[in-house]
Amino acid sequence: MKFFALLLAGASLLLPVGVQAQETAPDVLVKNVTTEVLDIIRTDKDIKAGNTQRVIDLIEKKVLPHFNFQRMTALAVGKDWRQASPAQQKALTDEFRDLLVRTYSNALTAYKNETVDFRPFKMQPGETDVTVRTQIHQSGARQPISLDYSLEKQPQGWKVYDVVVAGVSLVTNYRSTFGTEIRNGGIDGLIKTLKAKNSSLEASTKK
């Protein structure tokens, strides 16, 4: 059971990938965005008052530009990705992004008061795929949770394509569920399931 705790705790921090100039080094990028987003979450009055939508907006603005959601969705879907049409791929990416953003917003809000440590980072020149490691120290808990970001270099700068909390990839963790959905109802079945999940989450935020 314990790893969930970690899992989720980590999720909170995973948002941290902020708005920076194009050639920012990946570790600096992660650090800047984490710091900036956490600062806002801790101080913004509306967010403190429990305005979830505002957190979601913040993440859309500050964090999403640094994520490669198409790659994330492809990773989560796995081998079936190739049999999806471009329109289906786009629909999947949109729905999966909404689900992740919402999850992250909740996690971030729940864990906003924890401290984040940035682990030493080394990169070979010319590397295009790196992992930036951070740790979250949860008050009242016995040990830190690892939160790692996988980034790849793109023409527009470094983009996060995976977030690993306490050893659990928040992206590939969906693969077997997605696979089952696709076997039962095809790609469109999965899109439908994701849509239904997102609208039920949205409904519960509003009330």
Next chain:
Amino acid sequence: MKSTIFIVISRLAVISIAAGLLGGCATSGNPKDPIEGFNRAMFGFNEGLDKVIIKPVATGYEAVIPSPLRTGVSNFFSNIADLMIGVNNLLQGKPAQAASDAGRVLVNTTMGFLGIIDVASSMGMEKHVEDVGQTFGRWGMSDGAYVVLPIFGPRTARDTIGLAFDVYTDPVAHVDHIPTRNVLLTTRLISDRAELLKADRIIEEAALDKYSYVRDAYLQRRRSLIHDGNPPREQDGSAEQESDNKRAEAGESPQPAPAQTAMRQ
């Protein structure tokens, strides 16, 4: 009071196991989870037990006990656990980590007032997570089937055997004075559960199907732990990996899976 709780538990068990048998063929054909029907039933039972008893108590604990005190309780049990963590590190051929774990116990038990303050961590002696299941994994034993145990929750076949050793060597379980032992075991359970309260809701929202989300997270987490946070990269079957696609497609089971059990809300 005690008997009421017992009745609730046994009813939950009957209901969820009956549901599991009815839906016994509810399997998605995952090779790591051959007894999915049974596991889903047990998962439902654990969820019910958690909802009715454990979670409400943990919530109350979190509300009533101030955070520094909860940290103290958590640290106290963590210190006791470091003992066997050290032994496992030794068994896994990591003497340096084992020595550090022994040092942690020494420092925390003395300077940290019986482990209540984790002085060792602030001195840079890192806390490790080890158990007998990981030791077996390190020795090359494979996971075996995924299984959901009552109360203990997710394990693999290998980790179930490991758990038996963990319980057998658990210092808290060997306290002779039975009322004290029961208080300690209960407190530890509640303290552990309280740490997961926030995570709970997030998982609930993230998962399309909580059962498989939890299962897959458990399996990933164990793999990571066995490799001390640096597992070899799994073949990932992603769009980019052509050869892997072919392999995965060839190995895929031909029959479609029966309908998946309803998502738990």
